[in-house]
Amino acid sequence: MNEFGKVLENVSLKDYSTFKIGGITKYLVKPYSEEKLSKLIKYLNKNKTKYYIIGNGSGLIIDDNFFNGVIIKLDYFKDIKYQDNLVTVGSGVILSNFVNDNFKYGYTNLAFLSMIPGTIGGAVVVNAGCYGDEIINYVKKVKVLDKAGNIKILDKNEISYGYRYTTLKDKYIVLETTFILKKGDVLKTKEWLKEQNNKRINAQPLDKFSVGSIFRNPEEHPAWVLIDKIGMRGKTVGGALVSSKHANFIVNEKDASFKDVIELINIIKKKVKDKYEISLVVEPTILRWDEL
Ligand SMILES: Cc1cc2nc3c(=O)[nH]c(=O)nc-3n(C[C@H](O)[C@H](O)[C@H](O)COP(=O)(O)OP(=O)(O)OC[C@H]3O[C@@H](n4cnc5c(N)ncnc54)[C@H](O)[C@@H]3O)c2cc1C
Known part of the structure; x- marks a missing residue:
């Protein structure tokens, strides 16, 4: 695959995720151009090889099993x-x-x-x-x-x-x-951004590994209010923690696994459903290799 782009082998996807969660991928390819990417996709299709495209990994909860496929990252598409x-x-x-x-x-x-x-x-x-x-x-x-x-x-x-x-x-x-x-x-505009940025720093655990808001805000109430009301703020499963700064953030406090995060998400969803009859929807993409 070297002809299509820069090829890295056996790369940990933790390093490509703002959550610092993810397994080893057999290959990570950074295609050199549109034409090379097109050829890469045709090559992967022909060889029946699974692939997945990632950006900055800031909206992804990544499976931490081994991925026997190719992760594609468009680092050279910067014009x-x-x-x-x-x-x-x-x-x-x-x-x-x-x-x-x-x-x-x-x-x-x-x-x-x-x-x-x-x-x-x-x-x-x-x-x-x-x-x-x-x-x-x-x-x-x-x-x-x-x-x-x-x-x-x-x-x-x-x-x-x-x-x-x-x-x-x-x-x-x-x-x-x-x-x-x-x-x-x-x-x-820059002043406005500074203000908004300060608000975010005060309200969100930006110093921790996360994928931003975990749930969409349902029409009835903001998600963090519901999570607070079911008493999940500050609760953990393994290394995953419901942030005490913002209850709609799950942070990777201590080497959290994919399973820890999914379990914590499921506990919150069940408690909110049982108490309020509201089905919370996860905002980031949950990436499971066996679903590709
Ligand atoms: C601290 C924090 C704050 C955040 N705040 C916000 C916010 O205010 N608003 C908001 O909307 N989001 C927010 N997010 C979530 C996230 O940053 C956004 O969803 C972002 O757009 C994801 O971009 P990414 O490049 O990281 O994509 P990734 O997370 O890498 O990928 C997300 C999805 O896009 C797909 N994808 C990526 N690149 C391509 C491509 N070139 N072609 C096709 N598919 C592609 C992937 O396959 C995946 O399905 C926040 C996240 C964090 C960690």
Whole structure:
């Protein structure tokens, strides 16, 4: 596979996850270009080899068994091309870097993304967002690779989406995305970001390993309120802990296993269902090798 990209063997996925949980993958490949990635997918299909694409691993709870397949990471897809009020960005670009680049040209409408610790690819496929805004609002088109390894351009109106969801997920590899940009007051926006950042530091356990919010907020109540009410704040299973700073965060306190986290999630779901008849929905993607 060396002809397709940089190949790493027997890599621990803990190092590719903000949760620091994940097993050893037989291969991790960083394709050099779109064409090489297309050839890699065709090669893997032909050899019936399982593969999975990851971004920054900030929205993934990764199985910690051995993965006898290929993890693909788009670290070399880092181009950012501006044209008039449009920008086309490679999927491997980290969101905060993209926001900073936009500031240089006076564009501020995507600043809200800067506190989300993901890549462009990961953010677009899950429709990441915060403060009442979401990334899909600014997408014009995406360049993707389908399961057969063919490159396609999809206009926004060819994508269905909703809260933290798009039809791109698990169907396509997003190669690059074109966004519509809007100018604004960069200094004011940076001040606003600083405020929001301080609020997050005060409210969330950002100094611990996590994947952000564990559950979506149901319509009735914020998830953290329900978790508090069932008395799960501060509770542990193995090395996984319900954060005492923010009850909707599970943190990897001490070498937590995948199983610890799933067990803790299931206990919370059951208690909330029993007491309030509300079915909590997990927000990050739970990645199990036997489901690929
Ligand atoms: C401290 C913290 C705070 C967070 N705050 C927020 C927040 O405010 N709002 C929010 O929405 N999220 C938040 N998150 C969750 C997470 O950062 C986002 O979901 C982010 O968009 C995930 O991007 P990623 O690059 O890390 O993707 P990953 O976690 O690596 O992958 C997520 C999914 O995207 C897929 N994927 C990744 N790249 C591609 C690609 N190029 N093509 C196709 N599929 C791809 C993967 O297969 C996987 O299914 C937070 C996480 C943490 C740890």
